[in-house]
Amino acid sequence: MxxxxxxxxxxxxxxxxxxxxxxxxxxxxxxxxxxxxxxxxxxxxxxxxxxxxxxxxxxxxxxxxxxxxxxxxxxxxxxxxxxxxxxxALGQPEHEAPASDSLDRLSNHIDARIAHARSVDHRAAQRHGITRLPTREPLIEAIAAHDEGGVLGIVELCDFDRLCAFDIALADQVLNDVAARLLRMVGDARFLAHVDRARFAIWYGGSSDGMARQEFDAICYALRSRIQLGELDMLPQIRAACVIQDQVPFEPAALLARTIAALSDSRAPQISVHGGQAMDIARRSFLLEQDLRQAVARNELELWFQPFIDATTARTCGAEALLRWRHPQHGLIAPNQFIPIMEIAGLADEIGLWTLNAGCREAREWARQGLGAVKVAINLSAHQLEGSDLDRIVERTLQRHDLPAHCLELELTETVAAVDSVEATRLFGKLRAMGVSISIDDFGAGYSSLSYLKKLKFDKLKIDREFVTDVDRQGDSQAICQSIIALGRGLGIAVLAEGVERPEEYAWLRRHGCDLFQGFYFSRPLEAAAFPAFARDRETVRRLTDLTPVALQRRLTKSVS
Structure with a gap:
């Protein structure tokens, strides 16, 4: 061992x-x-x-x-x-003595490449990865260089996120196309930057307000022209805002923030405000949003109702539910002020559900008071339509208020209705199978294709007020209204003219085949408590729908006086 x-x-x-x-x-x-x-x-x-x-x-x-x-x-x-x-390939690195050892030579080249990358790193961070345009920081520096102020415009490609949802590469191509158009139009005279995912800023430093706004308006108009990329053929949706900064001194970053806020808070395709106004608009919008978030809980929302008139029977056959907000400090706030805030703040689902319940509750009350089968029309937003359980929500709401399905009509704007998808087809099919009617609001003012009328089934088309106003004396409006009336007749879809304000408009439309009407000529929107009395007043409706010469003369005389 x-x-x-x-x-x-x-x-x-x-x-x-x-x-x-x-x-x-x-x-x-x-x-x-x-x-x-x-x-x-x-x-x-x-x-x-x-x-x-x-x-x-x-x-x-x-x-x-x-x-x-x-x-x-x-x-x-x-x-x-x-x-x-x-x-x-690279030559001898600068500031390096020639090296005989192979490893030392390679090390010198690697060190040189690293140093070069570090030297241009700040430039890469200030260029957008897709369009290679300057980004936010260079824009702020360019704005700060003009102490006298100027005009800042921002353009947004509204289609970008929707394109990204199914083809990111295509969305990037469209974004590059828009950037290239802007570069060609703006040139070197103005500072152009890419400040957000699909937003571009143009700085008019030291320019007069009028000249800058004219140039900006022209650019926005040109950007809406057709884009063709391979099989894609689209008319881009452009939103724009410009803020005139005429108060000095000012903070460039704050000016950019206010311009973006003005763009976000407005649903109009184009808006132009002064710097001080932009700040006030942003502040008011923010405070209203905070109050709107609590409006349902505080019971501040109301539904008003504008009657639908059936001229063939001279009766009130339904009403559109119109949302109103009674603010405790500001009183009634106009819908065009709080509806955009509601959608931007993500409150469309909550307030939409409240509207559906309140509308069905009122319609059940009308039936209890003996008004008969009077429909209530509820507007749906794109957010609500995107929900996978909308049909179940509608069904439960009808059951909760014990309201027959044929007494409910859901209104979609034309752009929302034009969603071409299997899910939309399934949803519309289920709603119509219940007995709920579906109508297209503002028909003719939105989506340009009629293919969805074939793929998706509807019960009513509402002619947009843009074509109804002065139809008795506008040839182009007459042609459009006649076409829509004929289209509805051919497809078996009811046609309603909204925004009728003058007896001459009603008379022309009635003579050319339109049977359903809505507008100030018959009634302004009514509070819930006042609607039943109007619906019972058959005499007033009969008088307003009468087209006999005596009745027409009486109404014309009254309107002139």
């Missing part, structure tokens, strides 16, 4: 000696593994193997050294070739 231990001790000392010799060479890892393996074997055999073990260890050391020698030569040759190619 003692002899075996001595042999093991001798073997261990020999291995440590070999390892010490190899530690300074490139073959140390390989020798470590090999000798450790031999040592493990030696621990399991008798002493007669000790001599063979040492011979094997020395042989392994020699083989490893020869392998390392030839491998090193091959690596050195490869490094020399790589260094030569780097010298040929």
């Amino acid at each position: 003692a002899q075996a231990q001595d042999r093991r001790s001798m073997g261990a000392r020999a291995i440590r000696g070999v390892l010490n010799c190899a530690r300074d060479t490139d073959i140390f890892p390989l020798l470590s593994i090999g000798l450790a393996f031999c040592w493990a074997i030696d621990l399991t055999i008798d002493g007669r193997a000790a001599k063979g073990f040492m011979v094997g260890a020395v042989a392994l050391l020699g083989a490893a050294y020869l392998w390392g020698f030839f491998a090193r030569n091959r690596i050195d040759a490869r490094l020399t070739l790589m260094a030569d190619r780097a010298d040929e």
Whole structure:
């Protein structure tokens, strides 16, 4: 046993000696593994193997050294070739002395590339990754260079996110096309920047308000022209806002923030305000949003109702529910002030559900008061339509208020109705199967294709007021209204003219085949408590729908006086 231990001790000392010799060479890892393996074997055999073990260890050391020698030569040759190619392609790095060693030469080139990347890093951060236009920081610097103020305009491509939803590469191409158009129109005279995902800013430093606004309006108009990229043929939806900064001194970053806020808070395609106004608009919008978030809980919302008139029966056949907000400090707030805030703040679902419940509750009350089958029309937003459970929500609401489905009509704007998808087809089919009517509001003022009328089934088209106003003396409006009336008749869809304000408009539309009407000529929107009395007043409706010469003369005389 003692002899075996001595042999093991001798073997261990020999291995440590070999390892010490190899530690300074490139073959140390390989020798470590090999000798450790031999040592493990030696621990399991008798002493007669000790001599063979040492011979094997020395042989392994020699083989490893020869392998390392030839491998090193091959690596050195490869490094020399790589260094030569780097010298040929990149030249001698600046501020570096020529190096004879291949590894040093490659190291010099790598250090030079890293230094160059660091030197241009700030430029890359100030250029948009897609359009290569300057970004926010260079814009702020350009604005700050004009102490006298100027005009800041922002243009937004509204289609960008919708395109990204199904083809990111295509969305980037459209974004680049818009950027290229802007570059051609703006040129070097103005500072153009890409400040957000799909928003571009144009700074008119030191320019007169009138000239800058005219130029900006012209650019926005031109941007709405058709884009054709491969199979894509689209008319881009553009929103724009410009803020006139005529108060000095001012903060450039604050001016940019106010302009973006003016763009976000407005649903109009284009808005122009002064710097002070932009600040007031942003502040008022923010405070209204905070109050609107609590309006449902505080019971501040109301529904008013504007009657639908059936001229064939001279009766009120329904009403559109119009949302109103009675603010405790500001009184009644106009819908065009809070509806955009509602949509931007993500409150459309909550307030839309409240509207649906309140409208169905009022319609049930009308039936209880003996008004008969008077429909209530509720407007749906795009947010509500995107929900996968809208049909179940409608069904539960009807059951909760014990309202027959044929007493409910859901109104969609033309753009929302034009959503061409399997889900929309399924949803509309389920709603109509319940007995709920679906109508298209503002028909003719939105989406330009009629293909959705074939794919999606509707019960009513509402002619937009833009074509109804002065239809009795506008030839182009007459042609459009006649076409819509004929279209509805051919598809078996009812047609309603909204925005009728004058007896002449009503008379022309009635003579050309329109039977359903809505507008100030018949009634302004009524509070919920006043609507039943109007619906019972058949005499007033009969008088307003009478087209006999005597009745027409009476109404014309009254309108003139």
